[in-house]
Amino acid sequence: MKKNKLFLKIFICLATVITMAGAYSVFNNPVSVSSEKYVGSEHYYFMKADIADINEILKDADLIVIGQAIDTGETVTSSGAYASDALKEKYREKFNKELTSSFTNTTFNVEKVMYGDKSIAESNIVIRQYGEAGSDIGETKLEKNQKMLLILKETPDGRYKISGLEAGAYDVAENDKIISHSNDTATKPYENKSINKLLKDIAEFKDTTIEDYQ
Amino acid sequence: MKNKVSITITTLLSLTLFIGLLPSNATYARTLEDVTGIPIHFAYDEVDYNQDYLNGNWSGLGDNGAEMWDTACSEVICNEVSFSTSNLDIVTGDNYDFETGVIGVTNIFDSDGTNFNDSVSNFDESGETVYASIYLNPDMGSSYSTTLKKAIICHEVGHVLGLYHPASSSTSSIMSSSINNSGFKTSIQQYDKDDISDIY
Numbered sequence: 001m002k003k004n005k006l007f008l009k010i011f012i013c014l015a016t017v018i019t020m021a022g023a024y025s026v027f028n029n030p031v032s033v034s035s036e037k038y039v040g041s042e043h044y045y046f047m048k049a050d051i052a053d054i055n056e057i058l059k060d061a062d063l064i065v066i067g068q069a070i071d072t073g074e075t076v077t078s079s080g081a082y083a084s085d086a087l088k089e090k091y092r093e094k095f096n097k098e099l100t101s102s103f104t105n106t107t108f109n110v111e112k113v114m115y116g117d118k119s120i121a122e123s124n125i126v127i128r129q130y131g132e133a134g135s136d137i138g139e140t141k142l143e144k145n146q147k148m149l150l151i152l153k154e155t156p157d158g159r160y161k162i163s164g165l166e167a168g169a170y171d172v173a174e175n176d177k178i179i180s181h182s183n184d185t186a187t188k189p190y191e192n193k194s195i196n197k198l199l200k201d202i203a204e205f206k207d208t209t210i211e212d213y214q
Numbered sequence: 215m216k217n218k219v220s221i222t223i224t225t226l227l228s229l230t231l232f233i234g235l236l237p238s239n240a241t242y243a244r245t246l247e248d249v250t251g252i253p254i255h256f257a258y259d260e261v262d263y264n265q266d267y268l269n270g271n272w273s274g275l276g277d278n279g280a281e282m283w284d285t286a287c288s289e290v291i292c293n294e295v296s297f298s299t300s301n302l303d304i305v306t307g308d309n310y311d312f313e314t315g316v317i318g319v320t321n322i323f324d325s326d327g328t329n330f331n332d333s334v335s336n337f338d339e340s341g342e343t344v345y346a347s348i349y350l351n352p353d354m355g356s357s358y359s360t361t362l363k364k365a366i367i368c369h370e371v372g373h374v375l376g377l378y379h380p381a382s383s384s385t386s387s388i389m390s391s392s393i394n395n396s397g398f399k400t401s402i403q404q405y406d407k408d409d410i411s412d413i414y
Contacts, residue, residue, distance in 0.1 A: 042391040042392075045319060045322070045331050045370075045373045046316050046318070046319055046391070047318040047319075047366055047370060047392075047393070048316055048317065048391060048392045048393075049315050049317055049392065049394060050315070050392055050393075051314060051315045057314055060314065077333075080329065080332060081311060082310075083267070083306070083307040083308060083310050084267055084305060084308055086266075086267055086305075087303060087305060087347060090297070090303070095323070095326070097327055099329065100329075101332045102332045102333045132333065132335055137250075138331075164313065165313050165314070165315070167314070167315070184315070
């Protein structure tokens with residue numbers, strides 16, 4: 001009986017120490033616990049304003065598709081964008097070369113075109129994203145074989161980029177609910193809701209008819 | 215019986231709080247150095263900036279944004295100099311294609327001219343920045359107060375100095391990634407000063 005009491009006392013002492021350590025960790029180490037979504041563009045040297053309304057990204061959209069990435073993307077280097085001719089000259093003089101930019105090109109198989117050129121259905125397009133392949137810095141990269149809805153803008157070289165960075169990218173779950181890749185206010189009304197809610201708003205903004213996705 | 219109940223309750227409580235000690239991949243905070251292993255810092259003792267090409271909504275605000283650091287942190291010295299001698303150019307991005315919602319972009323360059331924003335993997339692993347440029351979106355800012363615009367420039371200069379966005383959007387900081395984050399402040403916070411002290 002005495003042994004049991006001693007065991008209980010030791011156990012309670014140990015449990016109290018662990019409990020206090022756990023509580024200390026939770027309350028004094030704010031960097032270790034966060035329920036926030038990882039958004040690649042937030043880790044770029046960008047300063048952003050919240051995209052408050054979905055129409056801000058829809059106005060630039062040329063193509064809205066459902067499909068999936070069929071590769072893990074490839075890093076490509078292209079000419080960098082100078083802010084002005086004066087900076088272009090200065091960069092050349094300073095580094096004796098031209099500015100370059102790295103992007104990730106991912107092949108995306110289009111299952112269905114919800115808005116835009118219908119002939120693209122069942123073919124492959126190339127999505128260009130900021131940052132290098134294998135890194136989510138720049139934009140959260142498309143994941144191979146993940147079914148997605150993408151709101152896209154055509155680039156001058158015939159590829160596509162996601163409108164509004166991650167705000168135009170949504171995972172499509174098996175129950176046809178969508179999960180946004182962004183933290184922007186514009187995407188919150190669609191978070192974990194039926195894909196058809198977003199399609200209905202797209203149809204209304206673009207003044208067109210879009211069938212429900214099944 | 216009483217003992218068993220006490221042990222069960224104590225065990226459950228301990229386990230629940232012990233989970234707080236364990237890092238989870240899905241939620242663990244990430245800093246720039248955590249992600250890249252690169253300790254970004256400005257190579258010179260002084261930030262010599264120029265704002266000759268800062269126009270429109272942003273005109274003339276470069277000095278306020280840069281010198282906020284000079285005033286708040288004894289480790290940072292900022293001077294306005296001519297365009298030919300500057301190591302930081304604060305400009306309006308007239309030829310730059312800004313994405314929706316992007317107000318400003320900071321480009322930091324290592325000694326080979328590699329831009330950290332464009333190729334993290336090729337950036338000098340010493341993290342030394344020898345030149346930087348800040349592009350402000352000419353189509354944004356018209357509805358912003360002067361205080362906010364200065365804070366945005368100050369935020370971008372913070373990147374030049376090697377500061378990153380806080381892992382949580384609720385952390386009080388001028389370095390918060392969006393002006394709409396609950397933690398975004400228009401003045402330099404203790405969190406920011408501590409980060410500067412860590413770097414310099």
